[in-house]
Amino acid sequence: MVLAKADGPPRRAFLATSFAGMASLLLRPGRAIAQDCDRFDRAAYDRYVALMNAGDPRVVDYYADDIRFVMQIRGKAAVRAFYARQRPFVTESLDVLFFCSDSTGAAAEVRSRLRCIKDCDDTTIFGRALKAGEVQRTHGYLLYELNGAGLIKAIKGPPPEVLAPWRMEPISSVGSEAGRAASQ
16 A cells, blocks of 8 residues: 655645645535525624513514414514513513524524513413513523515424522522613
């Protein structure tokens, strides 16, 4: 068996071919299209999460009119109504642990904290009555499907893992919801 010299032409050809092959995997056409069409990239997702964390009703501007939302909610108007029922009673804070996207959709791993800010006796909203100061923490995975205009047409995923069920939790002075809301 004859081995080529370490710096000889066969090694250079092999390396050039290998790098060209790796580059073709990294430069996928779908990703280029997503960037060219201003799709749901990380910057857009960060804006979406900021609106969500602020309780801003403009978050639904990211949704298609016929969105299929988690919990069997259908349509932008129904999502808007869902949030309108919740927002007087809770603040939500999402922390993004992982995100990736292409021209057809996105996937995210998130941690969520829901904090009750006002007593809620309506058991149909959260499945039970809540008292101000109660907090629930969850961890989950979300899949977002986009329509041709780059709007979210579906959000789906397994039910989130409850890391901490509803329980009383003091508001810390650092990073409190009120402090975050005032800074935005």
